[in-house]
Amino acid sequence: MGKVIVLVVLILALAGGGIVWFDYLNVIDAKTVLAPVYRLIGREGRTQEKTESEESLSLDAERLAIRLEALELRSRELDNREQEIQTRYGEIEQMAQELESRQKALDDRENSFNASIREAETKDRIVEQNARYLTGMPPGQAVGILTAMDDQDAIDVIRKTEAIAQAEGTTSIVSYWLSQMPAARAAELQRKMAGRPAW
Numbered sequence: 001m002g003k004v005i006v007l008v009v010l011i012l013a014l015a016g017g018g019i020v021w022f023d024y025l026n027v028i029d030a031k032t033v034l035a036p037v038y039r040l041i042g043r044e045g046r047t048q049e050k051t052e053s054e055e056s057l058s059l060d061a062e063r064l065a066i067r068l069e070a071l072e073l074r075s076r077e078l079d080n081r082e083q084e085i086q087t088r089y090g091e092i093e094q095m096a097q098e099l100e101s102r103q104k105a106l107d108d109r110e111n112s113f114n115a116s117i118r119e120a121e122t123k124d125r126i127v128e129q130n131a132r133y134l135t136g137m138p139p140g141q142a143v144g145i146l147t148a149m150d151d152q153d154a155i156d157v158i159r160k161t162e163a164i165a166q167a168e169g170t171t172s173i174v175s176y177w178l179s180q181m182p183a184a185r186a187a188e189l190q191r192k193m194a195g196r197p198a199w
Contacts, residue, residue: 013048047084073104076151103192123156124160127156127157127160127166128160130157130160131160131161131164132164134146134161134177135161135164139173139176139177140179140180142173142177143177143180143181144177146158146177146181147181147185151188151192152192153187154189155192155193158174158189158193159193160176161173161174162174178190
């Protein structure tokens with residue numbers, strides 16, 4: 001019976017020593033259980049760090065915190081990208097407006113150029129028609145009409161008459177018209193024709 005008691009005491013001592021050792025190594029948490037024993041032998045027991053009652057030490061809470069942080073970073077990144085997209089969109093809109101303005105200016109210039117061409121073609125047809133009319137008239141009457149015309153209109157008709165004669169291979173009547181005009185008027189027309197190239 002004495003051996004049994006000794007063995008039981010030995011087992012209890014070994015178990016208590018193991019508990020103290022494992023608690024010291026933080027393998028198990030026996031601080032609350034061992035605190036009275038430490039006080040009995042006159043030593044201060046090891047205390048566990050106090051935690052807030054609402055503080056959670058679970059792995060799920062850590063994972064949730066990491067996910068929330070990742071979501072916040074992602075949200076910031078998306079906000080930055082949206083800001084960049086808005087800025088780029090504004091730049092593209094400004095470029096589109098500039099291109100539209102340039103296109104409108106080009107269209108206006110093209111319309112103006114086409115109108116000038118049509119006007120020049122119309123004027124050329126009118127001048128050619130007048131030249132043919134004057135060529136078909138008696139020379140005296142044609143000279144009277146040419147003398148009464150503005151200088152530029154008379155020059156245009158004279159040049160068109162010469163061009164028609166060259167194109168048809170006939171003799172131009174322009175020299176005869178000029179010889180029948182008053183000398184001052186004929187000299188003025190010849191001087192202006194020499195100073196301005198044919199259009």
